[in-house]
Amino acid sequence: MWRRVASVSHLFSHSKSTKFNQQGASTFKIWETFTSESEIPTPSKGSLFVTFVLGGPGSGKGTQCAKIVEAFGFTHVSAGDLLRREIASGSAYGSVILSTIREGKIVPSQVTVELIQKEMESSDNYKFLIDGFPRSEENRKAFEKTIGAEPDVVLFFDCPEQEMVKRVLNRNQGRVDDNIDTIKKRLEIFDELNWPVINYYSQRGKLHKINAVGTVDEIFEKVRPIFAPLSK
Numbered sequence: 001m002w003r004r005v006a007s008v009s010h011l012f013s014h015s016k017s018t019k020f021n022q023q024g025a026s027t028f029k030i031w032e033t034f035t036s037e038s039e040i041p042t043p044s045k046g047s048l049f050v051t052f053v054l055g056g057p058g059s060g061k062g063t064q065c066a067k068i069v070e071a072f073g074f075t076h077v078s079a080g081d082l083l084r085r086e087i088a089s090g091s092a093y094g095s096v097i098l099s100t101i102r103e104g105k106i107v108p109s110q111v112t113v114e115l116i117q118k119e120m121e122s123s124d125n126y127k128f129l130i131d132g133f134p135r136s137e138e139n140r141k142a143f144e145k146t147i148g149a150e151p152d153v154v155l156f157f158d159c160p161e162q163e164m165v166k167r168v169l170n171r172n173q174g175r176v177d178d179n180i181d182t183i184k185k186r187l188e189i190f191d192e193l194n195w196p197v198i199n200y201y202s203q204r205g206k207l208h209k210i211n212a213v214g215t216v217d218e219i220f221e222k223v224r225p226i227f228a229p230l231s232k
């Protein structure tokens with residue numbers, strides 16, 4: 001079982017610029033941050049280490065999480081997978097969750113945070129990748145309040161919309177939301193509700209923005225240095 005000790009998050013990244021960068025498709029929306037390996041200490045074993053993994057639909061969050069798990073021994077907690085598991089289990093919330101996912105909307109924080117909390121508590125690991133969460137400021141505040149923790153690192157996979165749509169439509173995993181109508185809605189919700197979360201962590205120097213265009217391995221080589229000081 002993990003326990004929370006004093007946060008070391010301020011040591012993990014450093015805000016470089018206090019001005020908006022007006023260049024590029026998405027960078028205008030976030031504050032510039034940078035990371036260097038020397039600024040990333042190894043957290044003490046046993047202390048909770050939380051990484052939020054953010055990015056639009058199909059940006060490659062789940063794919064990169066699998067690589068991080070393999071290389072650095074994190075436990076992968078995908079909020080979307082937990083919700084889909086809840087639907088499959090026939091739970092009382094199942095039909096509401098299903099219609100919310102179909103509409104590309106966000107499930108109430110209480111439901112998602114409870115599922116995440118149970119998953120974290122059932123693990124002996126102390127390093128968690130929380131994939132696809134928080135999706136809104138409300139989600140973020142609910143996590144902080146219930147879990148009593150802030151993320152140590154926040155990854156943001158920055159991917160052009162056209163590429164995200166292409167990847168989702170080619171995914172072929174039978175997901176009810178992998179269709180053009182739901183993707184459009186998910187992108188709208190992402191723009192409206194997820195950007196404030198990204199900006200929040202950027203302004204606190206926790207955000208690591210990764211260009212998510214390229215092969216899976218090329219992208220992982222940009223992720224690897226962020227976690228390099230962590231032992232498996």
Ligand SMILES: Nc1ncnc2c1ncn2[C@@H]1O[C@H](COP(=O)(O)OP(=O)(O)OP(=O)(O)O)[C@@H](O)[C@H]1O
Pocket residue numbers: 055056057058059060061062063064080132167168170171172212213214215216219
């Ligand atoms: N770098 C890449 N280049 C091309 N295809 C990729 C890349 N990374 C992932 N994919 C593919 O794109 C699809 C979406 O990837 P993935 O499921 O990892 O995205 P996601 O961000 O988790 O999406 P969602 O938010 O919808 O769960 C998958 O079919 C995956 O195999």
Ligand SMILES: O=c1ccn([C@@H]2O[C@H](COP(=O)(O)O)[C@@H](O)[C@H]2O)c(=O)[nH]1
Pocket residue numbers: 057079080081083100101102104105106107108112131132133134135139177186
């Ligand atoms: O925190 C969350 C995570 C997900 N959802 C809903 O699930 C789908 C699919 O999520 P993925 O992360 O893409 O697997 C998402 O569009 C939301 O409808 C959520 O409500 N809250």
Ligand SMILES: [Mg+2]
Pocket residue numbers: 061062078080132
């Ligand atoms: Mg995913």
